[in-house]
Amino acid sequence: MLSGDMEKLYPSAKTLVKECVASRLHGRDASLYGFSDEARACAEQYMGWTDLASNPPYPLEKIQAFADSIIEQGLKTVVLIGQGGSTQAPMTITKYNKPDSSKITFKTLDSDSPVRVRAILAEVKPETTLFIISSKSGGTIETRLALRAVRDAVADRIPPEELVKHLVAVTDPGSDLERQAREEGWGAVFSGEPSVGGRFSALSVFGLLPAALVGVDLHEFMEHAVNAERQCSEDAIDNPAIGLASFLYDNYLQGRNKFSFLTQKRGRVLGLWIEQLVAESLGKDGQGILPNIEVDSLLLTKDPGDRSVIVYQTQNNLWDERRNFEMSLSYIDPTIPRANFKIDSVMELAEHFVMWEYAIAMCGYLMRVCPFDQPDVASAKAAVLDILRDGQPAPDFVQDFLGEVNMGEVEVRLSPCFKDCTDVCGALRALLGSIQPGDFFALNAFLPFTGEGRREALETIRHGVADKRGVVSCLEVGPRYLHSTGQLHKGGPNCGVFLILSADELKDIPLGQEAESLGSLAKAQASGDLVTLADRGRRCVHLHLPDNSGVTLRQLAEAIMGILEELEAPTR
Secondary structure (H helix, E strand, O other): OOOOEEOOOOOHHHHHHHOOHHHHHHOOOHHHHOOOHHHHHHHHHOOHHHHOOOOOOOOHHHHHHHHHHHHHOOOOEEEEEEOOHHHHHHHHHHHOOOOOOOOOEEEEEOOOOHHHHHHHHHHOOHHHEEEEEEOOOOOOHHHHHHHHHHHHHOOOOOOHHHHHHHEEEEEOOOOHHHHHHHHHOOOEEEEOOOOOOHHHOOOOHHHHHHHHHOOOOHHHHHHHHHHHHHHHOOOOOOOHHHHHHHHHHHHHHOOOOEEEEEEOHHHHHHHHHHHHHHHHHHOOOOOOOEEEEOOOHHHHOOOOOOEEEEEEEEOOOOHHHHHHHHHHHOOOOOOOOEEEEEEOOHHHHHHHHHHHHHHHHHHHHHHOOOOOOOHHHHHHHHHHHHHHHHOOOOOOEEEEOOOOOOOOEEEEEEOHHHOOOOOHHHHHHHHHHOOOOOOEEEEEEOOOOOOOOHHHHHHHHHHHHHHHHOOEEEEEEOOHHHHOOHHHHHHOOOOEEEEEEEEOOOOOOEOOOOOOEHHHHHHHHHHHHHHHHHHOOOEEEEEEEOOOOHHHHHHHHHHHHHHHHHOOOOOO
């Protein structure tokens, strides 16, 4: 049974009950979003998620039978290739309190980093691997090109006519992906529900097929979802979705337009799903609520006034980890509004998927924004395609790397507000010095996060900015964030400060069509992000580094920490 611990009843909860928002959502009443013709039309098209639990459009028996057949065939690994809503729920289900009965190793490829692609392929045997290509539209460029890279890489290990039997498509009816899969004779094609948007698709075949493959009992899983759907569609003050929506919205009205998501390490994958749902649904028309997966509660010892806290407890048999997390929560300033939730099993995830989806749809109603579109994500995609067709925009300047050691050239691209900068340190100083109370900082990194101290260097930057400038600081993985928080970055309130990083690849993966290589795709996406952010008047700098080695990133981190020490602390 869903439950949450909140300190008080927030006023907007009564509004939601009085105006019967929960039951109207369940009944797919698009007039809830009648504040504009465009919003209402969009809602009419994308409200199929509201009763996925009680009225699943794809038979559970067929999904389960396919999963059972994969195990019977002796396949050992599943690699899911996709982006955004097609991968976030599957990652959450397959990693959050993994079922002990799983006979399948599940991996997700949502990166265009050659390092990441090679790492995954080095760990699998194609002949015992199922590749799921998941895309609602069937045309997502990262997914298409990642599949091409994978097929080319395994061509000498498994014959093409055999490989197609290991390919499965999950896509909406009539997509290019569906046509390709049927023409080539792929192992299976699963049809999505067109009235369900990607970030609301956790309980559709996009989430349920991966769940079944790792051993989740679908009927039990969906029973939990049905119970949650019943609770969350009631026009009652104890509806947990109403409680969550009013917590977020009423704190938003008080200037708390961000929330820190705190959980143990094994639960942070849920934060990634929540991050996309909240940011992409509400971050538009100059409004938005920024979710931030926080790893350091010491940054919350004093109330900055611009955020709330959401805590998720998860099952953990390791006493030290559990106790350390509990102790970390004691450092949080008690004046920061806080909501507490708990998930003890993977089955309970289904309940929280439903609660969050209903709550965010309710927030959209209260904020008068359509929670079902993502206009700025589409704009960023168009900018990337333009760059791939016309070539990279010229850098504002090129400079030998920082410090006394010449490690290669850095290409620097700047938003108009920093056009007077002529060197890397000057650009970084201007960017970081522009951060004021109430802003947030996003480190958007189109880089591999594994090995050689790469992630540690990036976390040093993120934490340093949060500590020295006193703001929410996010480490975003590209291109994943383009399908998630990227919408809020561009369409939300203009309070973001962005450092975009990409790098030349020491060993790239050639493609030949649409993009020269995976590395060139990542660089185009980073440049496209800068172009789109700059068009929206955002403060941003894009550094294209000479390589993505750990030592190069540590050198950058040292330079940034030095600049942060030099800057005066912002005044509130």
